[in-house]
Amino acid sequence: EVQLVESGGGLVKPGGSLRLSCEATGISFSSSTMHWVRQAPGKGLEWVSSISGAGSYIYYADSLKGRFTVSRDNAKNSLYLELNSLRAEDTAVYYCAKLLCSSTSCLYDYWGQGTLVTVSS
Amino acid sequence: IQLTQSPSFLSASVGDRVTITCRASQGINSYLAWYQQKPGKAPKVLIYGASTLQRGVPSRFSGSESATEFTLTISGLQPEDYATYYCQQLNSYPFTFGPGTTVDIK
Numbered sequence: 001e002v003q004l005v006e007s008g009g010g011l012v013k014p015g016g017s018l019r020l021s022c023e024a025t026g027i028s029f030s031s032s033t034m035h036w037v038r039q040a041p042g043k044g045l046e047w048v049s050s051i052s053g054a055g056s057y058i059y060y061a062d063s064l065k066g067r068f069t070v071s072r073d074n075a076k077n078s079l080y081l082e083l084n085s086l087r088a089e090d091t092a093v094y095y096c097a098k099l100l101c102s103s104t105s106c107l108y109d110y111w112g113q114g115t116l117v118t119v120s121s
Numbered sequence: 122i123q124l125t126q127s128p129s130f131l132s133a134s135v136g137d138r139v140t141i142t143c144r145a146s147q148g149i150n151s152y153l154a155w156y157q158q159k160p161g162k163a164p165k166v167l168i169y170g171a172s173t174l175q176r177g178v179p180s181r182f183s184g185s186e187s188a189t190e191f192t193l194t195i196s197g198l199q200p201e202d203y204a205t206y207y208c209q210q211l212n213s214y215p216f217t218f219g220p221g222t223t224v225d226i227k
Contacts, residue, residue, distance in 0.1 A: 044221045
């Protein structure tokens with residue numbers, strides 16, 4: 001059974017930092033491109049970042065302006081997202097998702113349950 | 122690449138045919154997926170490659186495309202279909218989502 005389990009969310013003050021984790025089981029993690037997607041309370045989905053299987057290719061949403069850093073440890077089947085200089089607008093549920101691509105299409109075939117980050121003083 | 126969805130909200134009855142449209146600001150080579158999300162849950166993929174039904178998804182869901190306009194159709198709305206639907210382009214980074222369409226009970 002495939003499972004993606006996020007952890008590390010919580011309450012943090014503006015300007016603070018947090019490290020989110022996503023542990024994967026049941027997939028070939030080292031060959032999987034992994035993504036982070038977030039959703040502010042009552043709002044839509046927002047793509048955040050992606051990292052290729054070997055970590056060679058990394059992309060971020062323009063709006064993050066270098067505050068977030070994605071990484072992975074394939075030996076631990078784990079994906080990470082380091083959140084720095086946090087703002088109230090970063091309050092959201094953060095999901096990790098596995099990307100599946102063929103020659104003609106891509107999709108997120110598995111999602112985690114999400115971890116809530118609340119930025120408030 | 123920007124995605125717009127219409128309508129943002131619709132009210133429909135069980136058994137209705139429902140159509141949601143997603144427009145891309147430029148060509149995305151059919152790299153479009155549709156997701157369904159229910160409150161408090163992670164999204165679930167319904168359609169990928171603009172028109173391919175994900176395994177396990179009921180056949181009342183279908184997708185189509187015409188240039189940069191994409192359509193999700195639910196043929197015969199069921200009670201479990203009341204949810205929010207998002208399109209997503211996966212053609213080029215940064216991947217983007219549409220703003221969502223909420224389908225509510227009439």
